Amino acid sequence: MATRGYKTLFFDLDHTLWDFHTNSTAVLKEIFTETELHRKGLDFEEFYTVYNRVNDQKWALYREGKIDKYRLRKERFADTLAHFQITEVHLGDYFENQYVERSPRQTALMPGALEALEYLHERYVLAIITNGFTSVQMIKLKSSGLDKYFREIVTSEMAGANKPEAKIFVTALKNTKTRREEAIMIGDHPEADIAGARNVGMDQVWYNPFGHKSDVMPTYEIQHLLALTTIL
Known part of the structure; x- marks a missing residue:
């Protein structure tokens, strides 16, 4: 059991509570099928692998302040399609518009998310970063x-700063x-969530369901969200 007198639990959202992988995959499969990219010789799994790589690169640049929201959204699908020598601008725009519209409405959550929140929200103030x-x-x-479950939501747009910056x-x-x-x-990203929180003097729980390795040393590490009920 944790011995610290915690009052507020801050949660990351994507990959921590909201199952980004499952939700994103479902929507991208829909759009891939609708746009008949298989007729251009594309395989969905290959497309998805390239998109994830490009998207991760864009988000890293966004976190570092090197690109803005507009460029991230404008370029991630365009660059993915360009990898396959597809340069139709309207196709990249369609992917982006449909993805942003449909993806947030998906409802898959990480295992144990609801059960953990039911337990925690009666005992702590819960907030999102x-x-x-x-x-x-x-x-x-x-x-x-x-x-x-959440009393406060803080996004990078609201704060004018991205994790791991101290300002957010x-x-x-x-x-x-x-x-x-x-x-x-509490978050899944060792740099954005764990190092970022540690650098402002906050304790951290690294949610690491896949057993990734990192040089960042968290206060606690868990592989299932229900483990929060044993340390908090």
């Missing part, structure tokens, strides 16, 4: 039924009237 875009993340929370964590602490020693950050 996410690098996702505000409008998109709000739809995810409402569509999946997660919104009722400080904004969340201020908004919830929480001292950093009373807070703990």
Whole structure:
């Protein structure tokens, strides 16, 4: 059991509570089928692998402040399609528009998410800290039924800073009237969530369901969200 006097639990959203992989895959398969990319000789699994690589690269640049929201959205599908020598601008735009519209409305959650939140929300103040875009993340929370558990939502757009920058964590602490020693950050990303929180003096729980390796040393590490009920 944790011995610290925590008051507020900050959660990441994507890959931590909301099952980004399952939800994203389902929507991309729909759009891939609709646009008949198989007729151009594309295989969905290969397309999905390339898209994930490109998207991860774009998000890394976004976190570092090297590209903005507009460029991220404009380029991720265009660059993916260009990898396969498909340069039709309208096709990239269609993928982006449909993906942003449909993806947040998917409802798959990480295993144990609801059970853990049911236990925790009666004992702590719960809040979200996410690098996702505000409008998109709000739809995810409402569509999946997660919104009722959280008293405060802080996005990178609201804070004017991306995790792991200190500003977004400080904004969340201020908004919830929480001292950093009373807070703990729960997330899947060792740099954005864990190192970011540690650098502002907050404890951290690294949610690491796939057993990834990292040089970042968290306060706690778990592989299932229900394990939160044993340490908090």
